[in-house]
Amino acid sequence: MNFIKLIILSLCVGIAYFALSIAAIGQSAAGNVFWWFNLSGYPTITHLTQNFVGIGLVAFIPAFVIKSYEPSKQWLAVTVVVLATILLHGNMHYMPWDPMGIVRFIFSSLLSGDIGATAMFFYITLLPVLWLLILKRASRV
Template identity: 65%
Template structure:
């Protein structure tokens, strides 16, 4: 029963993480992040930096919730959250929980995407893990 609660908790957090990453991607695409330092010489690097900051902030909230409410099984919860978020990103124009969503997400971002899409894949995958490692380090200090 506890594992079922963990899966349901992680799925709920993943829906929130999905919504926050969609908002973060939209804000950085509109150029509303780092507007004071908007360099016209390097637009791709600027866009990647905006996505890194915005998805980093979006990853902070669900990682903090997982760390606070499931400290014993936080790695399992974060893994379920990341995979479910990738499912949802891959199923933007399809049924929400279609199993092919993860395949579509990986194909569209990692294999067939441009540099921004590949960076987006790694931001969505790695930033919650980095936040979790930072929270773990902050507790030890």
């Protein structure tokens, strides 16, 4: 029963992470993250840093929830969260739980995407893991 609770919690956190990351991407596209600091000569760098800050802040939430509620199986939980988020990002214009969403996300962002899409792939997949490592390190001190 604990495994089923872990999967349900991870899927719920993954859905929330998906929704919040979409909102962070939208804020970055609107230019509302660094409104006081805008490198007009380097729009790509500005956009990438806005996405990094936005998704970085959003990625703290699943890491904190997993660290708080599932400390013993945190790596399995964060894997399910990231896979659920990737699945939903890949199925943006398709049925929400189509398993091909993972393939679509990897192909459209990592394999055939530009620098922004490739960075988004790494932001979405690695920032929750990075926050979990930071929280794990902070709890030891």
